[in-house]
Amino acid sequence: MINRIRHILLLYLRETSFVLLFWVLVLGVLFAHFLFTDLDFHQWLVRYITTTQYPVFSIWSSVMLGAGIWITCLLGWMFKVQYAHPRSSLLPHYRSSHLMVGWICYLLIVIGAIWVIHVGGSFYQDTSDKQFAFFVAAVFFSAFNLILGYISWPTFAVVLWGMLCLFSNYEYFILTQILGEFLTNVFVLILTSSALLLLTWRLFHLKEEHWEYPYLFSWTRTSQRQHDALLTTLLDMVEKRLPSHQKHKPLKILRWDVLRFSIYKTILFFSAIILPFYLLYIKALSEYFLSFYQSPFKYFLLCAYSVIVIFGFHLRSISLWGRELLFPMERKRFIKEKGMNLLIQIYLLWLFLFILIILLPYMLLMPEFLMTAKFWSEILLTACFPLAGFGALTSLRDLSPRQSAFAFLGIVTITIFQMMQIKNLDVPILLMESFAWLFIGVLLIKMSYHKWCQTEF
């Protein structure tokens, strides 16, 4: 039994994402430890997790919390993988062992979450109700992430991780507000426990025959067709509105990609569901969101995220380009269309994030800011930067996953530095910087276009 549990744990720990995450966490903590050696380590950790007034501190705590969210999402996704295979029905003790490991991991995560809140919790632990709320918050968030990872596709979990990471510094403040009352705490606790028990019971019996199986383990052909039809109809409408000479191929290639990648369907589907709740959430907790929106890090997703996500999803498909080159299309035109297609997708995601994270909350919370030149020049900068990021990525000699990962890291680092100084810049400087990124982007794309025309696939 112990041997079995050990092997299941090893199976999870050997998975690349967990290995990478482990090293990111270890190196991150060591790096931060040596960087701030004047502070006692424990003291330092407490400050990192709890302090939000220092940007560097809040970044680190965001990374730590983001990593926690990622781990639980991945864990949920790993469960899904286990139960989608015939071996879950045919290997003895398979389901019970995996469920046991799942519960062990979940409890460890809850303990971790409680520790994080407890260490930084002297501020909150003024009443017993509040103390109870910490436990409920930890149980709720861990279960929420786990179930989210389980019902989602990994691509969606990544997007979600990015979104949640953005708010991670504030989630415990928000939770303390929500979970203040004893009865609310009990209600949330019962709800969470019921959801987890239901999940456990279902996993114990789930087979191909059950109605939710295709939704959890593979998008059903029927629902996929419905989503495809909806999106391609939208694309058709856009194409019809273009003047005839502009009916170019990027939209056609975009349509192929819409059919090939699930990410767009998933993002649209879940956004439609969560948007009303999201807006209500912002409105109800406006004072906490206001403090977040005063920091420049809200622009992080706009600058770096769209490029990284779109490029990341397309990396694997680049290996198919060799076959697609056999389509009756001139090579130069093919490369141009592929590039245009990527850019369109980057800016569609940029637009989506802009509306969701910036425009709607600003309209609700601080409409007066929308009238200022400073706001729009900051937005312009975030619009120009992805072009430079795209140019930099396409300029790489080859797009191997390792090299791309380093490039992604570079883009993230530059974005963070840019975000740190954006608040102090005036409108003319912001405009100049936007223009500079635009120029760099166009130049790099131009140069890389010629390189890609000569590349062997």
Added chain:
Amino acid sequence: MKNDIIDVKNVTKCFGSKKVLDDLSFQVGQGSVFGLLGKNGSGKTTLIKSILGLVRPQHGNITTLGDDPWCFQESTKEKIGYVPQMDSLYPWLRIKEMVEYTASFYSRWNSNLVNELIEDWGLNPQDRIGTLSVGESQKVSIILSLGHEPELLVFDEPVASLDPFARRQFLKTLIEIITRRPCTIFFSTHITSDLERITDHVALLHQGKIMFCGELDELKTRGNLNLEEIFLEMTR
């Protein structure tokens, strides 16, 4: 019959309006090597999945090793080895780790047999699953299904992605297993020559119906045709 390892009675399975298995009935006796022959889309995989309780027929009954497949007991699972048509192993694990992981679920595991097969089939235990070819992955799946020395081995087109050499070795291994200890083998294929080499009983499946079920020799006595010709004749 008491000695039937698999007992299928009037089984019907539909996906939507499509009838994939149509009132099937047959038995597989203990110690026999039972071949299921059928064209693509004839319902072979669905029948195998029903026998293993991965899907549930709308009508009829199936008993596998004396147990209801839909809710197999853990002790029954110990006696079954299964290789799906396309197995999905964990790409991040090494072959050795995959073997250890699978072995941890069984109370009995023949490491010598597994190591022998890994060596005979030219696999390196340190290789990652993700770097293996389709045929090599299939070899790993087959090895994993044999490690716990099951009483019933179920293969869903196991040799389709193997090269001729590996196919020959696989069949040789099966013959060795049969001669070494009592074991029932149920396998589907569309390669008639494989059936002729090792099976003693055969069922021909066509559009969800059994066209023939019985001893291979009985089938061969039908005219002067070989198995492939008989198969083509019956499924025309």
